[in-house]
Amino acid sequence: MPHYDLAIIGGGLAGASTAYYACKQGASVLLLERRDLNLGASGSNAGSIHAQIPFDPFRNLGAEWARRYAATLPLFQASIRKWGALEDELQGRIGLSVKGGLMVAASDTDCAALRDKVEIERHAGLEVDLWDKDMLARNAPFLADGMSLGAFCPIEGKADPFTVAPLYARRAVEMGLVLRRNAEVTAIKHNSDGFLLQTSQGDVTAHRVVNAAGSDAARVSAMLGIRVDIEAHAIQVAVTEKRPPTLPYLLYFTGEKLTLKQALEGGFLIGGGWPARLKGHPVVDHRSMIRNLSIAQDVVPALHGIDIVRSWAAMVNGTADWRPILGEVPDAPGFFLNLFPWMGFTAAPAVSEAIAALALGQTPEIDLQAFAL
Incomplete structure (x- = not known):
């Protein structure tokens, strides 16, 4: 049975970028996507690079909500700095302006x-x-x-949402990423190696798992009895x-x-x-x-x-409070969440690099502890 250091569920921008940064560290990585790359929100949004607090929830939820949400702003700023160098790093055009x-x-x-x-x-x-x-x-x-x-x-x-995730995935494959399209995860279980993942293309094991499944993330987490209010x-x-x-x-x-x-x-x-x-x-x-x-x-x-x-x-x-859910699940060691509502396109570069570092037992450059489940 194939075994990997890290299995990532979800082939959008969060999953592809997490795979890239983990491969860059020399890990053996499997990326599982139930359809094809970039078919969800990552490839279907309008490509906005956000940093300001959105006005609609500010109007509806108030200033106290905004002060709590403001903890995400350093994540956007760190990520936007990475966006600026991304075309050079990934060796391709991403329509960045x-x-x-x-x-x-x-x-x-x-x-x-x-x-x-x-x-x-x-x-x-x-x-x-x-x-x-x-x-x-x-x-x-x-x-x-x-x-x-x-x-x-x-x-x-702004940037081009049609190109970014596929470019991340292409560079990750060049570094050894195993990419499985049309591979739906049907069950996740703990085992002696970490996790057993049953998929529509066969079983695999992984030492650690990242759930980057976007709108499908609640279903994926529920396989381990984890409730995620996404x-x-x-x-x-x-x-x-x-x-x-x-x-x-x-x-x-x-x-x-x-x-x-x-x-x-x-x-x-x-x-x-x-x-x-x-x-x-x-x-x-x-x-x-x-x-x-x-x-x-x-x-x-x-x-x-x-x-x-x-x-x-x-x-x-x-999410109800618009805040992301990031990092290792306290009750499920080795299982990580990379879920960034609404503004995930902007946040992906820095947040995914941090998630990859955490999943490989390293200390990330940015602190995600405030956004743990």
Whole structure:
């Protein structure tokens, strides 16, 4: 029976990057994916590189929630530093552009809340500048009239979600990773070597296991009797036809859910976490799409009359408090979780390197103890 130092469950960005960093340390690593690489949230999100505290939960859950959530901001900052060197490290293009993120507010209530949120972010060590109406007019002339305040974070940006995880996996395979596609894990049991994993492609053993299965992570953990309160959400994204460069930033709006960015080739990516429908698999909900597009046009008038060329829906994972669940499970030594809700695309490089280090008995560069199950 094949035996590995580390078995990783999940072929998205979290799993592929954890595999890469573990292989880089010389470990024997098996990556198990029940379908194919990058088919879940990692390859279906809008490619945003986030650092600011999201406004929607801040509005709904309040300042105390935000202060607790702010513990994640150093993880984003550490990861964004790694994003900057990732094309050189992985020897490939990933569509990276870091020109900053701008969160804009129109109403007096939202402006006051945005100022409060910025204070919490600054206290956590995140660089955020406040732009008044005049600065918005100078630095963001694409905005509609009526935007009164902006919060600009210079380290935010975007990358190509279709390329990053496969590139991590390709480099890991070159270092010895054993990659099994269409290999669903059906059972996990403790044994004398660590763990026995039963899969649709046969049994294997591993000294340690990382659960990076995203929205399927609760089912995987339950095989060892571990309860993980992770939720699965169906959301959607739309892409427009190509237009001349207009929007340099990752753009958010406090009024309703919106993320908006312009890809390097010219198309606008419009998202923000609007719900899709489930029909056995996630499908685009036209009601969400119409509302999302309407808000985007209200915020950036240049989008009026532009054609949508593609839209899609995908499952993402979430937690009730938006915080990640990371590290070794206290009641299951040798079993690790790499679960980062909503913002996992941003956090993957630094967090996965830390998870790989922990799983190999090393001390990581960043401390994940605050996010243990």
